[in-house]
Amino acid sequence: MVCQEQEALVNKVLDLYHKISTLDTLKPSQDVDTLFTQLVRTCIPHTPFIDITKLSTTVQEARSDLIRLCAILSQHCQAVPTKIAFVGSGPLPLTSIVLATNHFPNTTFHNYDIDALANSMAKALVSSDHDLSKRMVFHTSDILDVSHGLNEFNVVFLAALVGMKNEEKKKVIDHLGKYMAPGAFLMVRSAYSARAFLYPVVNPSFDLKGFEVLSVFHPTDEVINSIVIAQKCPIISTSSKEVESVFSNNNLLINGNMIEELVTEEQL
Structure with a gap:
């Protein structure tokens, strides 16, 4: 057999x-x-x-x-992003560090957190690496107060613990959807099944207004967070098939080890 x-x-x-x-x-x-x-x-x-x-x-x-x-x-895949934002990066911004070190050596990462102490600790963590410290920027801000510059990011990550309640999470997503550039990607951490006792859930069907959901990944091992990959809808949507093709051509990335690296940070 x-x-x-x-x-x-x-x-x-x-x-x-x-x-x-x-x-x-x-x-x-x-x-x-x-x-x-x-x-x-x-x-x-x-x-x-x-x-x-x-x-x-x-x-x-x-x-x-x-x-x-x-x-x-x-x-033929889409060009490597030049600027990535991580909202809710915390004192141990592992996702930004892993991506900057292993995947995007020429990309600048802008890390947003509301906690000044968390940003101070994160900045100290990367300070010993000359190249990494030059490409890691830290902003102490409530993301709801940030509008200028969000349209400059090719990709925005939203941490699981930004917006503890559903209405708070949706408010953040709506804010990002308002100011992100058309065609930019949003990667949102979520939870599935019993793991929802541990982290907030993002419903791809209802919570991502203004975005096209491209992929949802639910880990089946000890990793807790799921991840939702979405793209802000273009102002004139004439290339949905092209968008699907571009992202599908990144299937080796989406389905491979990199996606596992993107869902583990907040569990450490």
Whole structure:
């Protein structure tokens, strides 16, 4: 039974590989979006286990070429953000640190927190790293009092504990939606099922007015926070399919290790 499942998975990957390899281009499109989404969803499950060292030469060659195609695809993904904001960064801004260190070495991170002591501790934490300290900016402000400059951020993170009650959380999201730039991404921490006893819940269907929800991730391990990825709707919405394609082309990021790094900070 296991061997049959393994064979079926390999055959499905090969079928997708042949379809992808015959595409005229890997630039964002409906075909590219659909095929790579299917590929990622096929390969993500841990079972059945595939030992790549035991694959045939033909499959190994297809695998190598598929990796090459994935690399080409990544070149067509959206440009790396130049400025990211984190609202509710706290005294231990691990998300900003991890992203700045491991993923976006040329991006500036603006960290907002209402607590001056928390910002002081966070600033001291990164002060010993010359490069990191230059790219980590700390603002002691209530985000509801901030309007100027929010439209400059490509991505805004909203911590789970900003807005403890639903109406408070929604008020913050509405404020961000008012001042963020059209097309900018909002990444909101939430909670699911019994984990809602520990952190506030964001309802993607009702709490994100003015945003298009692109992805919702509920961890199944010891990580508590879920994450909702949304995009502020353009003033003239004429490219919804393009938006979906761009974000789908980042499926390797959304479904991979990076998303796990983004949901752990407030549990430490």
